[in-house]
Amino acid sequence: xxxDYPKPPYPGQKxxxxxLTSRMDPRPDHGExxxxxxxxxxxxxxxxxxxxxxxxxxxAIAYAREGxxxxxxxxxxxxxxxxxKALIExxxxxxxxxxxxxxxxxxxxxxIKRAVEELGGIDILVNNAAHQATFSDxxxxxxxxxxxxxxxxxxxxxxLTKAAVPxxxxxSAIVNTASVNSDMPNPILLAYATTKGAIQNFTGGxxxxxxEKGIRVNAVAPGPIxxxxxxxxxxxxxxxxxxxxxxxxxxxQPAELSSSAFP
Numbered sequence: 367x368x369x370d371y372p373k374p375p376y377p378g379q380k381x382x383x384x385x386l387t388s389r390m391d392p393r394p395d396h397g398e399x400x401x402x403x404x405x406x407x408x409x410x411x412x413x414x415x416x417x418x419x420x421x422x423x424x425x426a427i428a429y430a431r432e433g434x435x436x437x438x439x440x441x442x443x444x445x446x447x448x449x450x451k452a453l454i455e456x457x458x459x460x461x462x463x464x465x466x467x468x469x470x471x472x473x474x475x476x477x478i479k480r481a482v483e484e485l486g487g488i489d490i491l492v493n494n495a496a497h498q499a500t501f502s503d504x505x506x507x508x509x510x511x512x513x514x515x516x517x518x519x520x521x522x523x524x525x526l527t528k529a530a531v532p533x534x535x536x537x538s539a540i541v542n543t544a545s546v547n548s549d550m551p552n553p554i555l556l557a558y559a560t561t562k563g564a565i566q567n568f569t570g571g572x573x574x575x576x577x578e579k580g581i582r583v584n585a586v587a588p589g590p591i592x593x594x595x596x597x598x599x600x601x602x603x604x605x606x607x608x609x610x611x612x613x614x615x616x617x618x619q620p621a622e623l624s625s626s627a628f629p
Contacts, residue, residue, distance in 0.1 A: 536580025
């Protein structure tokens with residue numbers, strides 16, 4: 367039966383970046399109890415960036431229940447990452463956690479190296495990790511903020527993909543998380559929205575480039591989804607009414623997206 371997810375207004379809340387799942391009210395649904403697997407990814411090996419929370423966490427749970435072993439790359443949210451690891455291992459699958467900053471090209475390469483060494487290869491790369499911050503005036507966006515948003519959201523995607531492709535066989539897949547902001551930019555998310563447009567373009571070009579290798583490349587473009595990124599990066603009033611503008615009058619839940627990230 368359909369789940370009756372809560373609609374705004376949500377309780378007022380604010381977190382420091384990058385935010386924690388445990389402090390969110392209401393707590394997001396990642397499919398912990400609702401997602402049922404059927405072996406669609408049996409024996410496959412996946413790398414998911416930003417897999418400790420939000421969309422990445424939901425994808426990790428779904429992949430594990432479909433039979434995949436998974437490496438989760440995350441920034442520093444040890445508790446969230448530990449919860450996901452336990453959920454993956456609870457399905458009898460292997461889970462590898464790698465903490466670190468994807469702004470660093472060398473760290474991106476080390477993530478892929480760990481996956482090859484500890485999982486035995488890579489069949490699926492989910493480029494999902496992202497940074498955003500809100501600004502009502504372009505003058506408030508520092509050079510450092512603009513550059514960091516690009517480094518996390520699009521540069522890391524390039525470094526990870528470049529390192530992963532030599533280890534991917536025909537039939538492998540890359541899934542990039544873009545956004546509705548790719549072509550309907552929210553003005554207070556100028557840097558973030560600009561990178562999401564770049565991701566959409568990167569995906570289209572990369573799909574053509576890798577087709578001859580038998581590697582498929584796709585992107586998902588979510589609307590407003592209830593993740594720790596929201597209370598940690600948006601004004602409190604926007605958090606209270608988050609998702610109210612869409613036809614269902616509520617934020618989407620990560621669990622509702624997990625199947626869209628299947629290869």
